[in-house]
Amino acid sequence: MSEKKPLLEISNIDTYYGAIHILQQVNLRVDEGELVCLLGGNACGKSTTLKTVLGMVKPKVGKIIFAGQDVTHQNTPARVKLGMAVVPENRRLFAPMTVLENLKIGAYVRGEAAEEDLERVYDLFPKLKERSSQLAGTLSGGEQQMVAVGRALMSHPRLILMDEPSMGLAPKLVEQSFEMIANLHSQGVSMLIVEQNANMALSVADRGYVLQTGRIVLEGEAKELAGHEELRRAYLGR
Amino acid sequence: MSENQVPEELQESAVTEAAKLGIGTDEWVAQHEERIARKKGIKGLPQLINESIPAWARWGVLLLISCAFGAFVDNQYLLRIGVNLGLFVMLSYGLNIVMGYAGLLDLGYVAFYGIGAYGYALMSSEQIGHHWSTWLTVLIIIIGTALLGYIVSLPSRRLFGDYLAIVTLFFGQVFVQLVLASDNITFPWADDYVDITAGANGIPGIDPFSFFGHKFLNIRDYYWLLLVLVALLTIAVSRVNRTRIGRAWRTIREDALAAESMGVMVNRLKTMAFVTGAAIAGLAGAIFAAMQTAVFVSGFDMPLMTMIYAAVILGGSGSLAGAVMGAIVMSVLPEVLRVTNYSEILFLAVLILTLAAVGKSVKRFIFNIVGIAIIGFIVKILLGAASIKTTPTKEWVVGPVSRALSHWMYVPLDRVLWGNSAFVILIVLIAYFTTTTPRIKAILLPIIGYLGIFLWEVRLITDVNTTRQLLIGAMLVVLMITRPQGFLGKARVEVL
Ligand SMILES: Nc1ncnc2c1ncn2[C@@H]1O[C@H](COP(=O)(O)OP(=O)(O)OP(=O)(O)O)[C@@H](O)[C@H]1O
Ligand SMILES: [Mg+2]
Numbered sequence: 001m002s003e004k005k006p007l008l009e010i011s012n013i014d015t016y017y018g019a020i021h022i023l024q025q026v027n028l029r030v031d032e033g034e035l036v037c038l039l040g041g042n043a044c045g046k047s048t049t050l051k052t053v054l055g056m057v058k059p060k061v062g063k064i065i066f067a068g069q070d071v072t073h074q075n076t077p078a079r080v081k082l083g084m085a086v087v088p089e090n091r092r093l094f095a096p097m098t099v100l101e102n103l104k105i106g107a108y109v110r111g112e113a114a115e116e117d118l119e120r121v122y123d124l125f126p127k128l129k130e131r132s133s134q135l136a137g138t139l140s141g142g143e144q145q146m147v148a149v150g151r152a153l154m155s156h157p158r159l160i161l162m163d164e165p166s167m168g169l170a171p172k173l174v175e176q177s178f179e180m181i182a183n184l185h186s187q188g189v190s191m192l193i194v195e196q197n198a199n200m201a202l203s204v205a206d207r208g209y210v211l212q213t214g215r216i217v218l219e220g221e222a223k224e225l226a227g228h229e230e231l232r233r234a235y236l237g238r
Numbered sequence: 239m240s241e242n243q244v245p246e247e248l249q250e251s252a253v254t255e256a257a258k259l260g261i262g263t264d265e266w267v268a269q270h271e272e273r274i275a276r277k278k279g280i281k282g283l284p285q286l287i288n289e290s291i292p293a294w295a296r297w298g299v300l301l302l303i304s305c306a307f308g309a310f311v312d313n314q315y316l317l318r319i320g321v322n323l324g325l326f327v328m329l330s331y332g333l334n335i336v337m338g339y340a341g342l343l344d345l346g347y348v349a350f351y352g353i354g355a356y357g358y359a360l361m362s363s364e365q366i367g368h369h370w371s372t373w374l375t376v377l378i379i380i381i382g383t384a385l386l387g388y389i390v391s392l393p394s395r396r397l398f399g400d401y402l403a404i405v406t407l408f409f410g411q412v413f414v415q416l417v418l419a420s421d422n423i424t425f426p427w428a429d430d431y432v433d434i435t436a437g438a439n440g441i442p443g444i445d446p447f448s449f450f451g452h453k454f455l456n457i458r459d460y461y462w463l464l465l466v467l468v469a470l471l472t473i474a475v476s477r478v479n480r481t482r483i484g485r486a487w488r489t490i491r492e493d494a495l496a497a498e499s500m501g502v503m504v505n506r507l508k509t510m511a512f513v514t515g516a517a518i519a520g521l522a523g524a525i526f527a528a529m530q531t532a533v534f535v536s537g538f539d540m541p542l543m544t545m546i547y548a549a550v551i552l553g554g555s556g557s558l559a560g561a562v563m564g565a566i567v568m569s570v571l572p573e574v575l576r577v578t579n580y581s582e583i584l585f586l587a588v589l590i591l592t593l594a595a596v597g598k599s600v601k602r603f604i605f606n607i608v609g610i611a612i613i614g615f616i617v618k619i620l621l622g623a624a625s626i627k628t629t630p631t632k633e634w635v636v637g638p639v640s641r642a643l644s645h646w647m648y649v650p651l652d653r654v655l656w657g658n659s660a661f662v663i664l665i666v667l668i669a670y671f672t673t674t675t676p677r678i679k680a681i682l683l684p685i686i687g688y689l690g691i692f693l694w695e696v697r698l699i700t701d702v703n704t705t706r707q708l709l710i711g712a713m714l715v716v717l718m719i720t721r722p723q724g725f726l727g728k729a730r731v732e733v734l
Binding site for chain 2: 054056076077080081086088092094095096097101104105106107108109111112113151155
């Protein structure tokens with residue numbers, strides 16, 4: 001592989017919710033153009049890791065470097081401006097606003113949404129074009145997922161953070177959404193993906209991390225992890 | 239086969255049925271609107287108006303009517319109502335930005351109106367002895383109220399919902415108390431006290447507006463000024479609503495955290511909403527003071543606040559046309575209520591509408607009305623049998639409606655005691671009503687209706703202020719049941 005340039009680097013992060021210690025000495029790296037997945041059981045701190053990266057919660061110790069800048073003390077909008085975008089857990093669309101408005105909000109940090117950005121999203125999800133004036137809250141779960149991803153793409157992000165993109169989708173749609181992720185990856189978009197569905201995630205990712213009760217217990221190439229005995233037993237259900 | 243397994247043939251037929259209908263396909267979705275059964279009668283009216291007349295036409299007609307009103311109406315009283323309406327629309331627009339768009343529950347909003355009015359009064363009367371030019375004064379007021387809005391917005395950065403409401407409520411009350419107390423201030427360096435605001439006495443003798451040597455002596459001048467301002471504001475606000483700022487405001491209202499994770503600078507936008515709303519209210523206050531030529535702090539207290547909120551909520555929070563409609567209702571209503579005869583008719587109309595709305599079907603409605611009538615006769619017979627003294631008819635009858643009711647309603651002599659008792663029972667019954675089963679509700683409804691009429695005839699008929707508040711409350715209840723999003727508001731959609 002050619003030389004890697006780190007895009008996101010978090011080192012020795014400790015995150016607390018009040019007195020509860022969640023993340024403990026977490027180190028994680030996403031290189032330019034890389035697809036990294038973060039695996040782990042329920043409540044082990046995956047979403048918390050994403051929130052820490054995005055600045056929704058502040059770590060007590062540790063350092064976050066994004067695109068060559070130390071963003072540890074920057075707020076969320078500033079980080080979004082630098083090129084982070086998120087597809088949140090449960091999508092969190094703005095329900096009473098139309099699909100089009102939801103997409104446009106994604107471009108907020110860039111100013112008014114550009115027509116060609118919208119076209120790009122519509123190319124990826126032709127369905128959204130037809131539904132552009134439908135209220136986001138009335139979409140089906142799968143359609144909402146498309147809007148959430150499209151919304152994240154609208155800001156031309158350098159790194160997309162996805163929290164359980166397959167949650168609540170039928171098996172066929174799960175497959176489709178991973179195809180879409182692989183597709184984005186092949187276009188050079190860097191991604192950090194949190195997933196319960198370890199099999200699927202590892203099949204598209206370059207590298208992966210495994211989180212257990214707030215600590216990274218395993219990391220490596222996706223192929224390596226997919227063949228890892230312990231991991232298989234713990235998460236892959238075999 | 240287990241119980242909840244669907245038989246295969248059924249499953250298959252459901253699939254083919256869905257395929258035939260095209261459920262899930264884009265055409266099916268595109269026809270979504272048409273599949274919604276059109277609501278009939280009064281309930282469908284707003285929908286019908288909304289769909290059949292384009293927005294620009296509605297605004298155009300409204301503008302034409304307003305111009306004709308200004309040009310042809312000579313009656314000073316009517317013109318004054320028109321001016322009040324204009325001020326009300328401005329206030330509703332401002333609150334619509336703060337509450338309707340950004341979703342910030344600002345209960346101190348009316349204080350900015352008061353500050354604008356008092357600011358103008360202090361800079362243009364003998365109170366302190368300043369008579370500055372209108373241009374300068376208005377400019378100072380707009381900037382000053384905007385700055386104050388900024389300061390009040392600071393707590394809103396950390397507070398949401400009810401906490402923010404309490405802080406802003408406090409701000410509003412501080413304004414009132416400060417004005418009341420500032421008629422008697424002693425400074426350490428002076429012997430005598432200083433009177434800044436004249437306290438509860440208010441400030442009289444305020445200069446009218448004067449632009450380019452033209453003094454606004456006629457109420458019509460203010461009418462035109464307000465018409466122009468409202469037109470400009472309508473264009474400006476609806477424009478902003480369609481830009482990224484407007485969108486961002488609405489995302490904050492829906493989900494501030496999600497908005498922030500999209501890069502929306504939540505705090506800055508909240509502040510912008512507060513500042514804009516405050517400046518609009520401040521400007522309206524200045525116009526009010528100049529038009530009225532006197533200000534009293536009691537006019538900028540909670541009663542007005544509730545009226546503005548009612549206007550915005552009635553019309554449909556987040557909708558400009560709704561704000562105008564709400565403002566029309568709220569500024570014309572008190573005038574109607576000034577005449578007890580009208581207020582009586584209005585009261586009954588609202589009561590009947592409430593019963594219709596709560597009952598939901600014609601049968602229920604008739605049941606309720608007949609029930610109320612029967613209860614009335616029973617009460618009359620019972621009270622008569624207990625030989626409780628009545629109030630002479632001519633002492634409480636104010637118009638044709640109460641005259642008609644006097645044949646049926648038993649009004650005891652001690653109206654305060656009976657009225658207050660009825661009030662307490664009514665409140666208890668309504669509280670019980672909201673929690674009980676449908677069957678008991680059906681029985682309770684006529685009783686509540688009767689108590690409402692009883693209370694009205696015995697106590698409220700002469701008390702216009704209380705009646706107004708009660709009527710507004712009743713209207714909001716009716717609306718909540720029939721059209722929770724407000725008359726012209728968009729239906730809310732929640733992700734479930
Ligand atoms: N705001 C909060 N305050 C207190 N505790 C929290 C808060 N948010 C999360 N937690 C706790 O932190 C732990 C980790 O939560 P997190 O959301 O990161 O889990 P997760 O790995 O994403 O789990 P899942 O796969 O179920 O989404 C959980 O025990 C959770 O209860
Ligand atoms: Mg999670």
